[in-house]
Amino acid sequence: MLFKSRNFDNADIALQAESLTVALPDTPGQPQVLKGIDVTIRQGETVCLVGESGSGKSVTSLAIMGLLPEALKVANGKINLQGQNLLPLTQAQMRELRAARVAMIFQEPMTALNPVLRVGDQIMEVMELHTRLGQSERRKRAKAIMEQVHLPDVDRIFRSYPHQLSGGQRQRIMIAMALVLEPVLLIADEPTTALDVTTQKQILSLIDELQQKHGTAVLFITHDMGVVAEIADTVYVMKHGEIVEHAPVEQLLRHPREEYTHKLLSAVPSLSPRDPRPAGSEVVLSVERLNKIYGGGGILRKLPQAHAAKDVTFTLTRGRTLGIVGESGSGKSTVARCIMRLIDPSSGRIMLDGSDIASLSRGALRPHRKKLQVVFQDPMRSLNPRWTIAQSLIEGPLNYGTSRRDALAEAKRLMGVVGLPEDSLNRYPHQFSGGQRQRIAIARAVMMRPDVLVADEAVSALDVSVQAQVLALLDQLQQEFGIAIVFITHDLRVAAQICDDVIVMQRGEVVEHGPAGEVLGAPAHAYTRALIDAAPGRDWDFQNFRSMSETENAQPA
């Protein structure tokens, strides 16, 4: 079975939002963030709210919880929970309802739990606030729900602090906390976005399992169409504060009615690898038996060692893209940082244009830095907020002796290449959108005319439609300047779309290495297969609005 095809027409309505309007009353013009949306969620149903950033998905969930930030106010409409309108309720009445009848889990399990309180106490707090249960009964129930979310070694974790748990375990704690009082409605705001794919898969099936067990209605907010395909009964597509379209999941993915939905689905990168480009002959970067070992020091006794990268070897030719994929902790970023010499490798060789830069001193490294540039995940934090774009762009060339006039002329030209107006140069990073900022970050890297560009999760923070544009830009720059790219990503779809060769890493080791088509198309290693299996929506061909098997059958073999 591809999708859920349960029918909820006869189920009771758990939550109904009617022409819900949220506005910014203190901003001139009183702009509306939600423009009269209607959403209905029935008992036991999973409703997915999808949309790109700024579409109003999270505002919808916060409005239901009564937790809107102070600047936002509900201007119109109703939110009915089992027939009771929540909007006229007082703060105290809303507090009673939260966690007891409507519960919420958030995107970042890393930050959503209080770091200074034991997780057991945080679960018990919900019961302390809403029930008259005694201490021992609370403890019993907390441990019971922890069993239900399949946490191992419940007694130990009960006494643990959040930082002692993994991301997946923390999200399980959040789910336990949300479900311990058996609420009518569970709101899940991007609950798996910050997790690794394999963990994501587990959390998704956990939510599914508990929903069936408790008959909870679920409002699932996500930007990821793959997740939608996995979990939704009904899908609502949001754009600029409006619901553009809603339909049962299969109908929406097969026959999207609206242009916007169509566009959104087409932008989902395909899992099937693109055709490889001709292999170049000029090697620009070759890494031989690169190792990075942490720890192991200690004067009196030897401290435990962590092998963050073990015997990593690869070569990269001009104009090609090498993807390093893996989950968090796999060592992919360690390798990237070693290549850039942001950290010093423990052993191995890094040949950049024929010279070994692995053990050069900081000073001796300077002339080589130019050839090796980087684009980070979060352009907001990697661009200096107090500098104009021009200052950020020309700094590098100036350091290497280019005249200010030449550097500025080149900056202007590159703005055109990355598709931004020339006057962007005099503005500051916060005046741009996320996608534009990433273009600027890429332009900054290209200013140095590098031979190798390291892109560390460079499109992970972007919406899919923007992601596609940035990937296209990288492709174009590669053709124009012949740059070789080392592309670090956890996202197999992105890897499939941009990489010629792929390295799969797990716990510091390279488990598979080869052309993208082979590694992703016919994985040899169990871990690679597990990664591909865990990719949400892998059975659906989003661009062609049909299942993968239908696509395969359609292609003459």
Add this chain to the structure above:
Amino acid sequence: MLGYILRRILAVIPVMLLVAVFVFALLRLTPGDPAAIIAGDMATPAQLERIREAMGLNQPLHIQFITWVGQLLRGDLGTSLISNTPVSSMIAARFGPTLSIALLTILMSVCLAVPMGVIAAWKHRSAADYAVMSFSVLGFSVPVFVIGYVFILIFSLKLGWFPVQGYTPISSGLGPFLLNAFLPALTLTTIYVALIARMTRANMLEVLGEDYIRTARAKGAPERRVLFRHALKNAAVPILTVIGTGFALLIGGVVVTETVFNIPGIGRLTVDAILARDYPVIQAMILLTSFLYVLVNLVIDLSYSFFDPRIRY
């Protein structure tokens, strides 16, 4: 944890040794003959020679240093050149007033400033917030002696609630002690409230924007619980640092308040010693204050782990 404490205590040794070298050098490296400095302008050569003899100044430097450190380790801080009494007993007599007023000040400051800072952060940009902030600016900018005299004017002279000056040790009863100590402590409290309230507000503001605060609200926790159980403990570490440094400054002696309220504390002892060039006392005071500083910092560092489980030593 225990290993860490041990390491930190061992680390006190080199710090104190450096301070000792500095203190030792203070007298020996000042231009001119130490004996002449000590003896004053009117000394005869015979007197100078006696002083050199008595202080061992005719010995080579390293011998002098070793002898001096040896004396220190035996608890012998030397003898005052002015009063001819042992320095250690002079300090002991003056330490009580300073310490008790410092404790009272910190206690009052924390009790006032932390709730003020929390409320200011909670009601960000409201009248309450602006009131706390204005008070903070005021507390910082008005000189201590002015505040002290204003308090004396109002509470002692006009209202007659407290004595104008003086000090009664806590051993003669809590009531009489508080009667004398309250005004000086209140004077100092204005500064520390300003400092701690600001720090509390800034850190609470930051913490209140965190995701886990939203989680707490989503659990239906009332605001009081959100602020004090969820937020304050997370904001504690920097606030604690300010409180600790503030306390260390206070036990180093606060000359102005001690002068205004005529309290026989460490601060005045130090100033008198400096004015009289009573070198043994000055040396002892520098050693003592540095030692207390190091000690207070150690206690603060260790207390971090009580508030934040992520900090483990």
